[in-house]
Amino acid sequence: MSSTVSDSTTAGPPPAPRSRKARGPGLHPEMIGWLFMRLSGVLLVSLILGHLFVNLMIGEGIERIDFAFVAGKWANPFWQFWDLAMLWLAQVHGANGMRTLINDYASRNSTRMLLKAALYTASFVVLVLGTLTIFTFDPCAAGSTLSVCSE
Amino acid sequence: MPSALPSAPAGTLYRGRDGMWTWVAHRITGVMLFFFLFAHVIDTALVNVSPEAYNTALETYKTPVVALMEVGLVAGVLFHAFNGLRVVAVDFWSQGPRYQRHMSVAVVVIWVALFVPFVVRHLMNAF
Numbered sequence: 058m059s060s061t062v063s064d065s066t067t068a069g070p071p072p073a074p075r076s077r078k079a080r081g082p083g084l085h086p087e088m089i090g091w092l093f094m095r096l097s098g099v100l101l102v103s104l105i106l107g108h109l110f111v112n113l114m115i116g117e118g119i120e121r122i123d124f125a126f127v128a129g130k131w132a133n134p135f136w137q138f139w140d141l142a143m144l145w146l147a148q149v150h151g152a153n154g155m156r157t158l159i160n161d162y163a164s165r166n167s168t169r170m171l172l173k174a175a176l177y178t179a180s181f182v183v184l185v186l187g188t189l190t191i192f193t194f195d196p197c198a199a200g201s202t203l204s205v206c207s208e
Numbered sequence: 209m210p211s212a213l214p215s216a217p218a219g220t221l222y223r224g225r226d227g228m229w230t231w232v233a234h235r236i237t238g239v240m241l242f243f244f245l246f247a248h249v250i251d252t253a254l255v256n257v258s259p260e261a262y263n264t265a266l267e268t269y270k271t272p273v274v275a276l277m278e279v280g281l282v283a284g285v286l287f288h289a290f291n292g293l294r295v296v297a298v299d300f301w302s303q304g305p306r307y308q309r310h311m312s313v314a315v316v317v318i319w320v321a322l323f324v325p326f327v328v329r330h331l332m333n334a335f
């Protein structure tokens with residue numbers, strides 16, 4: 058081990074940070090992501106806690122959830138819109154968060170690419186499936202025993 | 209020869225303080241919610257397969273073991289939600305950084321205040 062001065066002390070001063078203008082006009086994509094995490098987070102608090110309160114705390118809670126319960130909620134556009142907003146905000150927020158974690162923990166380029174491909178595919182499937190579930194729902198589907206369907 | 213140099217940094221292992229642990233917990237609960245949502249959208253989609261398929265799936269949600277997993281899920285949701293609000297307040301509220309430690313305490317207090325009644329009611333419903 059030599060005790061000569063290390064190379065790092067001979068390096069020049071660090072380069073000046075780039076100015077905001079140097080990155081081009083408008084919001085940087087990562088800045089939009091950062092803002093979206095916070096905005097969606099604030100909205101999701103009411104949406105998710107409201108969802109949990111209505112579905113788990115009112116009446117018999119989890120015990121009363123079945124096909125008829127869902128039909129009752131989705132007969133009302135209010136709950137359709139509630140669930141749609143919750144679906145999109147939670148899935149995009151969660152996917153953007155998972156993207157951060159992949160960037161942080163997957164160090165090989167190929168691993169990162171593979172994980173992100175899986176993440177985007179899964180997110181796309183969830184958004185399409187969840188949206189269709191709400192809007193193609195048929196309370197009188199074959200096998201339904203709801204009284205409104207026998208009229 | 210500076211043989212007195214320690215072979216490894218002693219006592220400098222970064223363990224962080226409360227700020228680091230809330231950050232770790234925020235990540236873990238975020239990942240947990242992400243995977244739950246994936247399963248949850250698929251189980252909800254069963255309403256369009258058939259009423260029986262959905263009702264059968266929902267029966268498992270009412271079993272004691274799954275009811276306990278729901279308790280864990282809600283514990284995570286409550287932490288992620290209120291700690292997330294704390295992060296937003298630190299970033300956007302001019303006094304946020306100054307009071308961030310107070311807000312960490314508030315997160316724990318709100319968590320207990322909502323979680324305890326939830327557990328009592330949910331387990332009474334499920335058992």
Ligand code: HEM
Nearest residue numbers: 105112122127130140143144147187188190191245252278
């Ligand atoms: C154990 C706790 C939960 C139960 C029992 C539950 C139950 C349900 C039920 C019965 C529905 C059908 C429609 C409705 O009731 O509005 C639904 C839909 C939905 N839930 Fe939950 N939920 C739970 C937790 C959560 C959490 C934590 C989230 C957010 C991450 C969430 C997000 C959603 C979304 C996005 C939909 C709409 C799904 C779609 O579009 O197909 N749920 N949930």
Ligand code: HEM
Nearest residue numbers: 098101102147151154155157235238239241242289292293
């Ligand atoms: C209940 C309301 C929610 C609030 C207030 C909230 C808030 C936040 C905030 C502010 C961040 C950014 C943290 C940072 O940049 O340091 C974040 C990160 C994250 N959230 Fe949420 N969130 C909520 C719901 C959800 C849901 C439903 C999911 C999953 C579907 C989720 C998954 C994540 C993930 C994976 C991260 C990344 C963690 C990291 O980068 O360390 N969150 N959340």
